[in-house]
Amino acid sequence: MTVSLILYYAPGACSIASHIALQEAQIPFDLRSVALGAGEQRSPDFLALNPKGRIPLVITPFGPLTENPAILEYVAALAPEGQLAPVNNAAKLAKMREFNCFLSATVHVAHAHGPRGGRWAKTESALQDMKAQVADNMLSAFELIEQTLQSGPWVLGKDFSIADAYLYTFARWLEMDRVDTRGLKRVLAHRARMEQRPAVQAVLAAEGIAYSRDGPRKTGAEKPSLNR
Ligand SMILES: N[C@@H](CCC(=O)N[C@@H](CS)C(=O)NCC(=O)O)C(=O)O
Numbered sequence: 078m079t080v081s082l083i084l085y086y087a088p089g090a091c092s093i094a095s096h097i098a099l100q101e102a103q104i105p106f107d108l109r110s111v112a113l114g115a116g117e118q119r120s121p122d123f124l125a126l127n128p129k130g131r132i133p134l135v136i137t138p139f140g141p142l143t144e145n146p147a148i149l150e151y152v153a154a155l156a157p158e159g160q161l162a163p164v165n166n167a168a169k170l171a172k173m174r175e176f177n178c179f180l181s182a183t184v185h186v187a188h189a190h191g192p193r194g195g196r197w198a199k200t201e202s203a204l205q206d207m208k209a210q211v212a213d214n215m216l217s218a219f220e221l222i223e224q225t226l227q228s229g230p231w232v233l234g235k236d237f238s239i240a241d242a243y244l245y246t247f248a249r250w251l252e253m254d255r256v257d258t259r260g261l262k263r264v265l266a267h268r269a270r271m272e273q274r275p276a277v278q279a280v281l282a283a284e285g286i287a288y289s290r291d292g293p294r295k296t297g298a299e300k301p302s303l304n305r
Contacts, residue, residue: 092133
């Protein structure tokens with residue numbers, strides 16, 4: 078089945094998970110960049126497509142689709158032979174969803190308390206308190222992920238899946254979040270392993286963003302952005 082998809086994204090933002098999945102799936106899609114720093118996500122045109130005012134947003138034949146976990150599973154369903162999700166194994170599928178839910182509801186939110194603290198608090202001292210917790214909360218979450226990666230090389234073990242694209246998204250932010258990564262050897266190795274994949278390399282080039290610290294460093298400097 079050929080579908081026509083459009084991904085609204087911002088360079089280096091969480092939309093990179095959906096971008097990688099689309100690239101891995103080798104299905105045709107178009108890209109539209111959204112200038113988050115300029116507030117384009119709150120423009121009437123964008124809000125008409127996604128009233129949440131967030132990316133990623135994918136325009137599908139059945140209308141707009143938001144939320145990374147949902148987009149990732151939709152893309153996986155379009156990919157041939159279940160190469161991006163264990164669609165025929167209920168237990169593995171549930172484990173993958175468990176992992177993706179943790180990323181979406183805990184890891185992403187822990188990160189957002191830094192750059193987007195204004196969603197939860199207004200006073201300067203409350204904002205500073207939340208910012209100060211980001212590194213610790215991200216580290217606690219990533220220590221659990223470090224255990225998940227014990228069997229490796231991928232989140233689900235030997236099979237690559239959309240959970241790997243999603244994990245890579247947040248692993249890219251560890252330094253920005255001032256996380257002490259010394260105890261996260263498997264996470265860092267996973268991040269470097271992701272950057273060996275041609276699909277990830279194509280996405281970094283398309284978004285114009287840099288490899289992570291241990292990656293092959295083939296692209297130029299990351300564009301400054303207020304993306305997350
Ligand atoms: N729960 C959503 C979160 C999406 C989200 O927060 N996206 C950020 C970029 S990483 C965004 O659009 N931020 C713009 C803003 O908050 O104004 C998902 O997982 O897709």
